[in-house]
Amino acid sequence: MVLKVYGTPGSLCTKRVAVVLYEKQIPFKLYAVDMAKGENKSPEYLEKQPFGQIPYIDDDGFIIYESRAIGAYIATKYPDQGTRDLIPKDPKTNALYLQAASVELAHFDEHASKIVWEKVIKPKLGLITDQAAVDDQVIRLAAKLDVYDKILSRQKYVAGNELTLADLYHLPYASLLGAAGIDLLEKRPNVLRWYKEISARPSWQAVKDTIKGTA
Template identity: 40%
Template sequence: MAPKVHAALYSTAAMRAFATLHEKNVEFEVVPIDMRAGEHKKEPFLSLNPFGKVPAFEDGDLKLFESRAITAYVAYEYHGKGTELVYHDTKKMATVSVWIEVEAHHFDPVVSKLVTEQLVKPMLRGLEPDSAVVEENQKKLGEVLDVYEARLSKSKYLGGDEFTLADLHHLPAIHYMMGTSTKKVFETRPHVSAWAKDILARPAWIKTVAMQKQA
């Protein structure tokens, strides 16, 4: 049976899982979750993720939640299919793991606030973005991306010279930010800008975005 991803198609966390499955050429089923109706806060979804957040994932008798745990499982379980996404050399993988942590603890908290202000509030709630919050977090994001700029001046991708989960985990937020004023924070850093364009053009990511248009 194909793995199942219980999710809303527009969720950044869910899009990480979709992109990983596409990179690995793994067929999967999406079980739609209507977050506006609060389905993620009710049974049967809570039996899959007791924290009430998407995505939740099933592969046979295995049930997982937390998007980065799902992407790691897919990358290792389907070793030999599609893009490797992880290294089996421990020193190389240690470097990838550092940048996976950087994305989770330095990049994502800042950019999530920008996604909320610039996209979620106006599109889903009919509210104006708080310009002070946007400005503050664009400055914070710039400080994070200065570190990325230095790293990407030395290697093509964050974890080395090959595309890995360290890069993939950034895709949903970067994709959304390209439609906002935060785009300039990426574009003013040449190595970051080139890296973002490269990963956004990957066929697996294009397939992930297309899922929203087909829904």
């Protein structure tokens, strides 16, 4: 049975799931959720995703939501398909992966998502950007990326010298910092080298503009 993804073609969190599915070569079908019509708040939808957010997946009756949890489920279920060891098996390398995944959520997404919301998403919704909030988040993210640059001067990826989910999880928001007019990635040579490599992967190229599914 083909895995079902319920989200929207342009959703950043849905892209986070889709890039993992492409890396693991898992066929999937995207079922578009019309958030403008409130489909994500319908009783039927809330039975599957009680917070009314996107995406969630249906894997032959198994329902799971939250994009990072979905990515981990896919990588764990299909460890030897597509790109291997997106979640390392060795206890020490796995701990370093978990560390990097935590850093992505707490130190990168925390700030990058707010910048993208203010500078990219709010204007599309006809809302006014809070420039003071943007400026504050840029300062905070710059400090975090200084640390990233030091880490990436010693290793190829954020968890070591092998690609993991922690790298892929950065892609949706990192890809829109440029659209937000923020050049923090470009100013740090090791961060830039890393970002150029992961963003050039065929998996991201397949979903960066819109998600079509593979089945």
